[in-house]
Amino acid sequence: MSETLQTIEQSYVDFLEEFGSDPSFTILSKNCLSLLHEYAQLNGQILRFQVISQSGQSHQPNFAVAVLLNDRQFPAEFASTKREASLQAAYKAFYQLSLDAKHNQRFLVDDNCTLFDRIASTVLSAYRDLCVSVQLELIGCKVLAGFVQEKCEEQAFNIVSLATGNKCVGGSVLSSHGLVVHDSHAEQLARRGFLRYLYEQIECFNQNRESIFEKSDGGKLKLKSTIRIHFYTSFAPCGDSALFSSRDQIYEGSIRDEHEFYLTARVQGQLRSKIENGEGAIPTESKSSILYLDAIANGKHVRHMSCSDKIFRWNVLGIQGALLSHLIEPIYLHSITIGFPYHYGHLCRALCCRLQEYFHSNRLPDPYRLNHPRIGHTNLKWKEVTNQTTNSYDSLNWNIQDKTIELIEPSVGKRRPNNEVSRLCKKNFFELFKTIRPVDRKTYYQMKQSSTIYQQCKEKMFRGFELYYLTGWISKDPSLSMFL
Ligand SMILES: [Zn+2]
Ligand SMILES: [Zn+2]
Structure with a gap:
């Protein structure tokens, strides 16, 4: 950040402290205008004033004017002249920027901070920027998760996707055309946003543009x-990592990069499924099973695997999933940063070490492996991430590819407010896939099944859980994925 910009941001903070609550703003607004211009210039942003509406009688007009900085629109202000409305709108924008600058300071990290604080600050800052551009009350959230990409040579950390949410769909809305997002927990939506970025990066590689991928010896692409x-989540993922650690004090581990395996009770390590519409997870049956639609029609609850189990799966099969495995080698997380509750040993068990012994004697075929990411704690928090009961409007997702916010109604798995199909549904990913690789009239399900090594590794993982923890993975009815 340039020194001048820092000075300006500091002056915002000073301004806020001095005049933030003072309603007699007209005397100050002239100063706001020039500072706004300066801010825009230094940030390479375009500053515009837009007349949003004009009403009232001709002798008593009423103008609504809003400030636009690039695409970001600040709240409009009303006055009887355009000039007056513009000045007041400038004040409003200036006030908001001051608040931003103040929050910015909260996430400032220096060279001595841990990797985990740096990852958290990247996700939290991105979330804060989104919060000021949409109505805050829509997105008060309980869990915030995100993916961060690091360019090692430049030591640069960039946000790729983020999401909030902690609910899933019920059985009545499942779609056999892949149009519904089943699991709106923050971790899962963030991963799906990350997948959109992967598709775009594959496209970049294919068009000889700069990409995170290169050709591997096997002919696929690899990172x-x-x-x-890197992956961040504000709360310990539901299931095995969340259920046992809250009773313990925060334990950050002794040798950070060596995983510790904590198993202090028989119920630990088990696969668990989320309870429909609830916030909690219960152990699954002893064998892996398929949850058929007719069972659901007969009143059986829909069960989704817990986030701990799904993240464990990323550490075995990669984040990319079965479909993308046709095109790229597995992508493994370098680190996982977690807010609260936090206990190093319990998190290591839940997220990767649970089947360490099993995979030691049941090797995964190359390039698959059991990945042990660096796991660490952060104290950084954003004030809107609360521990209070949430409403049903709390699933938000954003990614660097789409650059827009999408709100999902978790109980129906579709976009708010018009129930349109989410960009994160299976059908959309299949469409993206088909733009890169023809599928020969195969269904989404068949394409996933034909990722043979991926499927073998998955089955091997399922056997491990049945053997070691007497619990089985619950898969959804294949008929839900048999669309073209
Ligand atoms: Zn979860
Ligand atoms: Zn581990």
Whole structure:
């Protein structure tokens, strides 16, 4: 950040402290205008004033004017002349920027901060920027998760996707055309946003543009060795990592990079499924099973695997999933940053070490492996991430590819407010896939099944859980994925 910009941001903070609550703003607004211009210039942003509406009688007009900084629109202000409305709108924008600058300071990290604080600050800052551009009350959230990409050579950390949410769909809305997002927990939506970025990066590679991918010896694409992927979540993921650690004090581990395996009770390590519409997870049956639609029609609850189990799966099969495995080698997380509750040993168990012994004697075929990411704690928090009961409007997702916010109604798995199909649904990913690789009239399900090594590794993982923890993975009815 340039020194001048820092000075300006500091002056915002001073301004806020001095005049933030003072309603007699007209005397100050002239100063706001020039500072706004300066701010825009230094940030390379375009500053515009837009007349949003004009009403009232001709002798008593009423103008609504809003400030636009690039695409970001600040709240409009009303006055009887355009000039007056513009000045007041400038004040409003200036006030908001002051608040931003103040929050910015909260996430400032220096060279001595941990990797985990740096990752958290990248996600939290991105979330804060989104919060000021949409109505805050829409997105008060309980869990915030995000993916960060690191370019090792430049030591640069960039946000790729983020999401909030902690609910899932019920059985009555499941779609056999892949149009519904089943699981709106923050971690899962953030991963789906990350997948959109992967598709775009594959496209970049194919068009000889700069990409995170390079050709592997096997002919697929693989992540460049200079690129790392990090994951952040504000709460311990539901299931095995969340259920046992809250009773313990925060334990950050002794040798940070060596995983510790904590198993202090028989119920630990088990696979668990989320309870429909609830916030909690219960152990699954002893064998892996398929949840058929007719069972759901007969009143059986829909069960989604817990986030701990799904993240465990990322550490075995990669984040990319079965479909993308046709095109790229598995992508493994370099690190996982977690807010609260936090206990190093319990998190290591839940997120990767649970089947360490099993995979030691049941090797995964190359390039698959059991990945042990660096796991660490952060104290950084954003004030809107609360521990209070949430409403049903709390699933938000954003990613660097789409650059827009999408709100999902978790109980129906579709976009708010018009129930349109989410960009994160299976059908949309299949469409993206088909733009890169023809599928020969195969269904989404068949394409996933034909990722043979991926499927073998998955089955091997399922056997491990049945053997070691007497719990099985619950898969959804294949008929939900048999669309073209
Ligand atoms: Zn979850
Ligand atoms: Zn581990």
